[in-house]
Amino acid sequence: MKVRILVRLKPGVLDPQGRAVHHSLEGLGFDGVEDVRIGRLIELDVADNTSDEQIDQMCQQLLANMVIEDYSIEKLSASEAA
Amino acid sequence: MKVRILVRLKPGVLDPQGRAVHHSLEGLGFDGVEDVRIGRLIELDVADNTSDEQIDQMCQQLLANMVIEDYSIEKLSASEAA
Numbered sequence: 001m002k003v004r005i006l007v008r009l010k011p012g013v014l015d016p017q018g019r020a021v022h023h024s025l026e027g028l029g030f031d032g033v034e035d036v037r038i039g040r041l042i043e044l045d046v047a048d049n050t051s052d053e054q055i056d057q058m059c060q061q062l063l064a065n066m067v068i069e070d071y072s073i074e075k076l077s078a079s080e081a082a
Numbered sequence: 083m084k085v086r087i088l089v090r091l092k093p094g095v096l097d098p099q100g101r102a103v104h105h106s107l108e109g110l111g112f113d114g115v116e117d118v119r120i121g122r123l124i125e126l127d128v129a130d131n132t133s134d135e136q137i138d139q140m141c142q143q144l145l146a147n148m149v150i151e152d153y154s155i156e157k158l159s160a161s162e163a164a
Binding site for chain 2: 006033037058
């Protein structure tokens, strides 16, 4: 089973990397970019019997820093994972 | 308009960060993890008249390293972006 985990900085937490990218996009001449936030994409291939709770625990214990980051979990169907 | 860009290492490119996370998950007692790949999540807030081609150009010129990375673009509807 493919699981996609998106880890983002919490709203309000400064994102200097995003700001640098925003600035660079403007420097390259891309207008109309209002905001850029950078996060992590973690793609897991786990056994089919892995419970939602286990995936949640992985995020809380290792994959996300719960002090400054939020995460969301998306299970991919077989077609999306291809 | 919210746009989500997922940047992943191309298949076959070694992912030491993913391997380290995989190892750590096993160390924490999570069984059944078969593979871990780490990528970047870039969330843009762009003007509504931004064309797909412009977003593509942003990825190719700045956001992804086309030598070793692939990217995919997902436009979020207003409900998903909330």
